[in-house]
Amino acid sequence: MPWKDGKTWVYSITYDEGCEELLRYALPLHRAYGVPGHVALVASQVGVPRDLPGSSYHGMMILSKAQIAGLVQEGWGVSCHSLTHCGVTFENAEREVVAARGVLEETLGMTVPLFCVPGDNTGHPASLAYAPKAGYTAIMTIYDRVNTRETDLYHLGRVPLHTEYPAPFFSVYDPYKRIHQAIDMEGWIIDYCHCPMPDTPIHPAKDCTTQELERRFATVREIGGDRVWLAEPNEVVQWLLAQGAEA
Numbered sequence: 345m346p347w348k349d350g351k352t353w354v355y356s357i358t359y360d361e362g363c364e365e366l367l368r369y370a371l372p373l374h375r376a377y378g379v380p381g382h383v384a385l386v387a388s389q390v391g392v393p394r395d396l397p398g399s400s401y402h403g404m405m406i407l408s409k410a411q412i413a414g415l416v417q418e419g420w421g422v423s424c425h426s427l428t429h430c431g432v433t434f435e436n437a438e439r440e441v442v443a444a445r446g447v448l449e450e451t452l453g454m455t456v457p458l459f460c461v462p463g464d465n466t467g468h469p470a471s472l473a474y475a476p477k478a479g480y481t482a483i484m485t486i487y488d489r490v491n492t493r494e495t496d497l498y499h500l501g502r503v504p505l506h507t508e509y510p511a512p513f514f515s516v517y518d519p520y521k522r523i524h525q526a527i528d529m530e531g532w533i534i535d536y537c538h539c540p541m542p543d544t545p546i547h548p549a550k551d552c553t554t555q556e557l558e559r560r561f562a563t564v565r566e567i568g569g570d571r572v573w574l575a576e577p578n579e580v581v582q583w584l585l586a587q588g589a590e591a
């Protein structure tokens with residue numbers, strides 16, 4: 345059997361930045377459909393308004409330590425989304441990748457073994473180079489692909505769960521996105537978006553709406569049945585590492 349408890353594929357979802365609005369618009373759906381969530385947090389911006397001028401999420405309140413602890417208690421996970429979200433380079437990786445982990449762990453009072461590359465994938469090579477020094481067990485990117493048990497944990501792909509792709513694609517929302525591929529591959533989908541809102545996404549190429557999020561969860565449950573393992577990424581990484589240790 346390929347995954348934990350004989351499940352044949354895995355579904356995870358992550359929210360970058362960790363906006364407080366998740367409590368209002370995403371958490372109820374997670375509870376209703378039994379899907380654990382995950383937030384990728386900028387280490388220097390916990391419990392404060394997001395400070396990144398130019399970002400679609402600038403000024404939005406970020407989850408506090410206590411709110412994050414509450415989510416973790418009900419099965420959610422956390423990753424480090426760099427120190428300041430300025431984009432990881434070989435020049436700043438000591439700070440943005442290595443020091444960031446210590447800052448976030450100190451702030452949250454918990455271990456954070458997963459790194460999530462901020463911005464786009466251009467920061468991946470420098471993140472890769474410094475992740476071992478920081479002791480991260482895995483790195484999440486935004487390469488749009490299904491992971492498998494053989495995927496290098498420092499190259500985890502994530503599937504954009506967005507209302508519409510940017511130019512030149514303009515693709516429409518697809519609640520089935522990569523699900524049948526994941527089933528065929530016995531793979532692992534990690535969805536990603538930021539902060540779903542009712543009716544209109546904050547940014548169509550960075551988010552979906554709450555209605556679209558609910559359709560995704562309903563589709564995962566309907567097609568996945570009892571074959572899908574609903575887990576947050578840290579749990580899956582830990583399980584994979586334990587399998588490797590046994591082998």
Ligand SMILES: [Zn+2]
Pocket residue numbers: 360361425429462463
């Ligand atoms: Zn981000």
